[in-house]
Amino acid sequence: MKISTSTRPVFRVSRWVAAVSLLSGLAWAADFPQRVESAKRSAAQGLGKAEIPLLKRRPGPGMSAVAGVLARKFSQSAAPITTRGRSKTQTHRNRVRIAGDGWALQVYGDGTKARYRNSAYLDRYASHARPVGQRLSESRLEALGRQFIREHLQDAVVLGANEALVPFFTEFQIGGGGPTKAGAPMIEEQVVANTVVFSRAVNGTDVVGPGSKIAITFANDEKAVGFDFDWPAYEPAGKTQRVVPLPEIQKRLQELGSAKTDSPGVKVERFECGYFDAGLTRRDSDTLIQAGCFVHTSARRIVDQAAYSQDPSSGHILAAFVDAIPAGDPVEPDKRWRQAAKLLGIAPTVREVRPPERKRYPIPKP
């Protein structure tokens, strides 16, 4: 059942905004200051602009062309990011994969999205794991990431006029474990990979969602071992979109979001507004890049009151949702974006097969 917010007391909106602000400040130590500021602005003002110029994506040169360029670029590299030696190329419906000895390069669709991994190097280097407290710092990762992009991805990651590369967050691959003996302690956790993620701002407005993201992964020796980018070139679409104020965005979130943010046990984990780009493989290629808020929520539901009463860390089910809420008016049509389609009253494109109930038939023996 959808709850209309039109008659809801204003104090609920205020409480919600305060809760989002508090969470943004506390929960995300990995976020760069720019992301923290953006989250605060989103919680207080939404996009913080009355209107934005709509953008359109310039189609890329194609996955085969970009794969060829990247493969040639790294073909002589003695560094872990390399395409040296023998390799095999496979072309799938929507991606090209070039794989060599322990490494793989994949380029998708029109060539604006790619992924490279040298997992063999990372695995070999795992013996140089270090305690979590000694992981590469945020500032060091930002510097290393910017340097790598400047030196190696300048052709693929192009910044247009009035665009900025914005450090977004850091992520780490961490290993642990322990003896299975009852009561045995876990071993100290160790870091083996350090990733820095960048996003983009256009005319000071952040791009939220998987589009406009670059991630560079470094081993502990500070050598890059992998990268991802989903980075189309944007250009003005020649028209502007009015941005709805925060209370209207919040109303849309209540109506279109997966969890009601004012119901018990629900937390807004992230609330980030800007241009929404769903990423290459999820974009409706005919639509424009428009205003939206990217919202992470979680819901902790108590399902076993007795277990919960005995131990507050038990008795629950945890749910997590990420919703993209349109923040423009009028909303531009986008069949792949369910919330946008719903606001416009059009049927979204959904490709799914619903499973049946289990049948009780005899299973063949192995």
Place this chain on the structure above:
Amino acid sequence: MRLARQFRLTIPFAAATFLLATAGSLAVARFGTECQEDYQNSWQDGLDYVWERCSAFNDELDDTDTKVYYYNLVGAKSWWESANDQLGMETVNLLYACTHGGGWSTKSVWAMWDQNQFAESPNMRLGDESYGLSIFSTYSCETMKFNDGKMWTRMGPIMRGGLRYATGSHDKVYDGITTDETGEDYADNLQDGDTIKYAWKDGNSDWATSQDITVMATGSNKSNCESRRDGMKWQNYTSYGRLRDGQIGWYCYWYWNNL
């Protein structure tokens, strides 16, 4: 004459042996998928993108392997637990499932469609019946939680049956527009020959959604565990022998976290 006869007998035998060995390593594997998008009387929040995630996983992986079943979680508790798992999960090599989850002090739980029903890890033991499940992949929150030091308490009962690998989340994995292709991407990565750890990690990441990804394996000791955790692929997992009960001396995991 004797030599010629021996030659005639030996060559076909050797060829047959080679073919059998090759067939073993390239064998088409069996997988099953169990997913739930809505719940009886809305006892849990709906997960609007589950059918897309799961059907895309099926579409991709059944290009190379055999989809044995695709079911929802109506009345599924007993099929997940030891009562009937020999007729469910144990009939496939890999299980992919999407539903809500939870990590309690003494157990991991997965929500079923039926109101107030969840599969509970102490009632689960996988890998020792029928074909024997090898890889247990659940897109569910918190079931592979470790930060309270009780991961083995929760997951041990499942792994002790000889299950080779588990993939999941130590905290949150999100349902939404940007994660509806995570099943397809996981299947792609498995088919490409990525190690299971990176197939799961890369399949579930998009650098915008704050996914908390975890994988785990078991070993006789630390180095054995890490070798199994880091080396297993969809193409080679059978070359890692099953470890059961007292053979398991160590558990090990990777996770990826925003820090």
